[in-house]
Amino acid sequence: MLSDLKPLFRYMARYRMGYLWGTLALMATNAIWVIFPKILERAINELNHRDLHAPETRQIILIYAGLLVGIALVKGVFLYASRWILIGISRDIEFDLRNDLFQTLEQQDQGYYHRHRTGDIMARMTNDLNAVRQLLGPAIMYSANTVLFSVGALYFLLRISPWLTLVALAPMPVASILVQYFGAKIHERFERIQASFSEITAHAQENFSGARLIRAFAREESQIKSFEKANREYIGRALRLVQLMGMLWPTLEFVLGVSMVITLLAGGRLVLEHKIDVGAFVAFNTYMILLTFPIIAVGWVINIFQRGTASVKRIDEILKSKPSIDNSMADATIPADLVLDGEIEFHGLSFEYGERTVLNNVSLHVPAGSTLAIVGPTGSGKTTLINLIPRLLDVPAQPPTLLIDGRPVREYPLHVLRSNIGVVPQETFLFSDTIRENLKFGAQETTEAEVLEAAEAAHILREFEEFPQGFDTVVGERGATLSGGQKQRTSIARALLRKPRILILDDALASVDTYTEERILQGLRRYTRENGGCTTILISHRISTVREADQIAVLIDGAIDELGTHEELLARGGYYADLFEKQLLEEELSVTG
Numbered sequence: 001m002l003s004d005l006k007p008l009f010r011y012m013a014r015y016r017m018g019y020l021w022g023t024l025a026l027m028a029t030n031a032i033w034v035i036f037p038k039i040l041e042r043a044i045n046e047l048n049h050r051d052l053h054a055p056e057t058r059q060i061i062l063i064y065a066g067l068l069v070g071i072a073l074v075k076g077v078f079l080y081a082s083r084w085i086l087i088g089i090s091r092d093i094e095f096d097l098r099n100d101l102f103q104t105l106e107q108q109d110q111g112y113y114h115r116h117r118t119g120d121i122m123a124r125m126t127n128d129l130n131a132v133r134q135l136l137g138p139a140i141m142y143s144a145n146t147v148l149f150s151v152g153a154l155y156f157l158l159r160i161s162p163w164l165t166l167v168a169l170a171p172m173p174v175a176s177i178l179v180q181y182f183g184a185k186i187h188e189r190f191e192r193i194q195a196s197f198s199e200i201t202a203h204a205q206e207n208f209s210g211a212r213l214i215r216a217f218a219r220e221e222s223q224i225k226s227f228e229k230a231n232r233e234y235i236g237r238a239l240r241l242v243q244l245m246g247m248l249w250p251t252l253e254f255v256l257g258v259s260m261v262i263t264l265l266a267g268g269r270l271v272l273e274h275k276i277d278v279g280a281f282v283a284f285n286t287y288m289i290l291l292t293f294p295i296i297a298v299g300w301v302i303n304i305f306q307r308g309t310a311s312v313k314r315i316d317e318i319l320k321s322k323p324s325i326d327n328s329m330a331d332a333t334i335p336a337d338l339v340l341d342g343e344i345e346f347h348g349l350s351f352e353y354g355e356r357t358v359l360n361n362v363s364l365h366v367p368a369g370s371t372l373a374i375v376g377p378t379g380s381g382k383t384t385l386i387n388l389i390p391r392l393l394d395v396p397a398q399p400p401t402l403l404i405d406g407r408p409v410r411e412y413p414l415h416v417l418r419s420n421i422g423v424v425p426q427e428t429f430l431f432s433d434t435i436r437e438n439l440k441f442g443a444q445e446t447t448e449a450e451v452l453e454a455a456e457a458a459h460i461l462r463e464f465e466e467f468p469q470g471f472d473t474v475v476g477e478r479g480a481t482l483s484g485g486q487k488q489r490t491s492i493a494r495a496l497l498r499k500p501r502i503l504i505l506d507d508a509l510a511s512v513d514t515y516t517e518e519r520i521l522q523g524l525r526r527y528t529r530e531n532g533g534c535t536t537i538l539i540s541h542r543i544s545t546v547r548e549a550d551q552i553a554v555l556i557d558g559a560i561d562e563l564g565t566h567e568e569l570l571a572r573g574g575y576y577a578d579l580f581e582k583q584l585l586e587e588e589l590s591v592t593g
């Protein structure tokens with residue numbers, strides 16, 4: 001059981017002083033509370049021998065009443081302190097864990113997010129984290145409380161009458177067996193509940209993100225139905241746990257009730273036989289009553305504990321995941337502010353997704369400052385090829401098949417490599433922030449003039465300036481309030497602001513018309529020239545985008561099929577020339593049409 005908590009030990013160790021003080025406060029609370037029945041015993045015995053009308057009787061009653069109130073007050077102060085410290089620690093650890101989870105998730109590569117659904121990750125960061133916090137706070141506190149009070153109470157009970165203690169506590173092993181039996185079942189059911197909760201969170205999250213598609217395909221009804229099904233499953237599983245808990249608590253209470261009956265019968269007899277006095281009998285009963293909550297709490301703690309350990313496992317799975325793309329082969333002598341020349345070489349490069357080969361023996365040399373265009377049928381591996389450059393995907397380390405400025409790409413520390421590269425991905429992602437903040441995302445230290453210059457180069461400046469709030473316009477979640485073309489150009493300006501030495505555009509002009517495309521390409525050339533030049537890689541399905549490139553590579557089924565300039569490839573009469581013919585024809589048709 002305790003080994004399930006192992007992942008939490010290093011977090012708990014940070015707060016050992018807090019745990020020490022919290023435990024001391026808890027010990028003080030119980031030490032005071034456990035003498036409460038003893039005071040009661042004395043009071044009763046004292047009054048038993050007194051004359052009701054004697055003047056000192058009134059005084060004695062007042063003294064004992066004051067003593068009992070005083071004990072309750074002091075106990076209250078220590079109880080407050082122990083809760084404040086121990087529950088506070090659970091909040092501190094929750095804070096640490098949440099930060100660590102976020103940090104681990106931030107470092108994961110693309111593949112991780114393909115394997116895990118966002119909703120599942122969110123469920124672990126909320127629901128599971130909450131279960132772990134309850135385990136670290138209330139569960140630890142109540143178990144310590146139960147142990148401390150039970151030990152103290154047991155000492156006094158034994159002193160009153162070992163025999164009575166033995167018979168009164170005889171049903172307790174039954175309680176312990178019940179708790180163990182139910183505990184294992186609760187754990188199992190709770191794991192299923194959490195998996196189900198992840199499922200409905202993921203379902204809801206995907207529906208909100210894909211709201212537009214769902215409306216367009218009029219799939220609301222079926223989505224509502226499948227959500228309802230998942231929700232029903234979740235509630236069903238939760239109810240099965242409630243059923244179990246509903247059985248556990250009354251059973252524990254029944255066992256305690258049996259103890260009380262035994263105490264009354266056996267204890268009453270001892271009083272009548274004058275083996276114990278009335279005061280001791282009352283104290284014994286009071287101990288049994290005061291023990292009720294700590295023992296009932298055992299059932300509750302078991303529940304939190306089982307939930308918590310199931311959640312620790314789910315959280316630890318995230319914490320343990322190591323990003324497959326790391327700095328393990330980085331050359332420590334490379335300075336953090338290294339500026340690359342931007343020469344790229346692919347040397348017989350092959351790449352597989354699992355079993356499936358997507359790139360096959362690709363060899364290309366892109367001199368620094370030149371432009372390489374990649375064309376090819378959809379699914380031929382273009383995006384995969386360019387994702388290897390900033391190491392969003394990794395090629396096998398040996399033999400080195402991808403070199404930048406003559407060095408294997410893995411030798412560059414990731415942040416050095418990536419800070420030299422500007423990527424405009426196929427799918428634009430914008431944050432629900434202002435246009436200005438979205439543009440400055442990759443280059444926080446830029447001036448307003450630089451922002452305007454990059455927007456101008458991406459041919460979007462005028463449109464932004466015409467918005468009522470200009471660059472301070474908030475773009476909605478994922479840039480929802482911008483058009484597809486505006487989003488793409490924002491994404492281009494964002495990449496340019498990094499003043500990259502290697503600029504990668506993955507089909508980044510697909511959403512703009514050919515006129516705007518021409519203006520953007522001109523803007524890009526001017527911008528990169530004025531900012532010290534850069535190596536550019538362009539993926540496109542349009543001849544108009546790629547024709548000016550220094551080299552054009554045709555990628556078919558993961559292999560380079562043709563390589564050359566626009567004229568050379570036209571002369572070759574292959575895929576490229578075919579594409580050119582078709583697009584020319586389309587253009588003519590659209591003009592005459």
Ligand SMILES: Nc1ncnc2c1ncn2[C@@H]1O[C@H](COP(=O)(O)OP(=O)(O)OP(=O)(O)O)[C@@H](O)[C@H]1O
Nearest residue numbers: 114353358376377378379380381382383384385426
């Ligand atoms: N994460 C992945 N896991 C497994 N297979 C993948 C993954 N990403 C892409 N693929 C597969 O690899 C092949 C190449 O994909 P890639 O995205 O590189 O093609 P592309 O040439 O850029 O296509 P498009 O022009 O449509 O963007 C495709 O068949 C695709 O199904």
